[in-house]
Amino acid sequence: MTRNNYAPYITIAREEWANKSDEPTEHLIKDLDKLHGLNEPLTKEEVTQIYVPLSRLLNLYVTAAQELHATTNTFLGSKVTKVPYIIGIAGSVAVGKSTTARVLQRLLAAWPNHPRVALVTTDGFLYPNRILEQRGIMNRKGFPESYDIRRLVQFLANLKSGKEKVAAPLYSHLEYDVLANEMQWVESPDIVIVEGVNVLQVRPRPQGSPEPSIFVSDFFDFSIFVDAEDKDLEQWYIERFKSLRTTAFSNPESYFHRYAHLTDAESEEIARKIWNEINKPNLLQNILPTRFRASLILEKGNHHFVQSLKLRKT
Template sequence: MNVSDSNYSPYILFDREKWANLRFNTPLTLTEKEIEELRGLNEKLSIEEVSEVYLPLTRLLNLYIIASQQLHNVTDTFFGEKTRKVPYIIGIAGSVAVGKSTTARIIQALLSRWPNHPKVDLVTTDGFLHPNAVLEERGLLGRKGFPESYNIKELINFLSRIKSGEANVTAPIYSHLYYDIIPNHYIEINQPDIVIVEGINVLQTPRNEDENLPSVYVSDFFDLSIYVDAEVTDISRWYVERFKLLRKTAFRNPVSYFNKYANLTEEEAEEIAAGIWSNINQRNLEQNIKPTINRADIILKKGANHTVSSIKLKKM
């Protein structure tokens, strides 16, 4: 733990070795095969990474969740009534290509093995993007992922219903293959113990000109939030590497929205990916995503090799 700046920073900083020691006796409940299945396309997720970073993290989350459940019971006792079970909501934010989806899947898998909260659901905010037809009509297709490309009202309504303990709440499904919302297809959230909400926009706040938006933020519904961070140069490289891998795999599907990129040469793919990154994703990161980092309760900082090198935990 680094306490040299403890009087000035709202966070306690842990290097990886100190953080790993906080695992104590928490057992590893995932097999190597399961970890491999959770890994992102161009990420290096090892058993060591899960053991040293994510086991201590989920041990801490488990303690937070138990405390929240106890507080809920105490509140029920105070009012003399039994209220509906309310899920613990965890938000996970970060740039495109930083690996937040993998982080969300690992946390989901590990938390679901704890006995006191076995039902853990994962929702991505991609499902709350406006359909491509709407984005085209508004001239926003080239700004997909920017705050204005999301149906924030629908996302807030969804989270409000979840946090009220409502049963059978649905959310739209987004297809990365078609690069669009799938009409009339939904995922159903039915009173889980925990909901993980993952997306680049989950810690953003409405701008002053967003007069039609509700006076609440998406993050108002979170019990805890995590930001996955890395240097911009590293994220850019990961994005380009992932694009080139997709060119050889998913893009080759004839129905893929990005099939037009499947036959690019290595040099052409790198040039186009770098252009998309700098013109769209990096701008969104710098203007809208990165400024929200200090709203997170936990910051996972990745090094150039895609593994977590340090952890910041907000002081209580």
């Protein structure tokens, strides 16, 4: 697929980006095995050269937002409720969004002026399986229509209204469903990272509706799109599916336990079929078109490492 350069972005090579930070990192680069996803390599070099400079840039943005808040307080002569800085992370299935989100959460929390960093995934805002089945869209899980967008928008609106304690629903990848009676509580955060495939998606307003169109991304102060070539994404998805046979799928309680004893050939066939029938159409129709709405695009090479970045001009 041809990916043309887009004028509002500055393209930065990996080597140039790696020189943007001289912060000490040894105390941050630990327990990397707890941060990366399955079949997603995460090295000390990747954290040091890509994510540490990114955390420095984001720290500058957050600091500027905090200073603007203080200026507004001074101007009004009253205390304006503090609201969190919200970062959205989008991208395809298997591209490594979750790894990016976890690493950034770790690094951003190390800065003294914003130690409370929450991470929320939009999986919890999927409709429960029973509703997806009722609507006949179980095979479109992850597509825009499978999410309770109204609930997600309300969650973000509550955060940006300055509410001290806000609940987000939780999702179980083991059960492949939203957990009915469990919530994630986000309390007085400085930063909230919101990660999901379609967080930069826009939806047209229903014809004749008096309500204004409000998008999830309207609440973002900064957004990141994790990008890779289609052929690499497909291969990463297949490799991850095959690895899951001996990890998550091997649990008898797993929704996908039926795949645990497949051969390599059978696994690849099923994974490729799922990719071509579900994940690739979602990527092409819904996810990829939102790429140029991001503040920053992380462009990955075929080894899962970032090779260049596109930063929106300001």
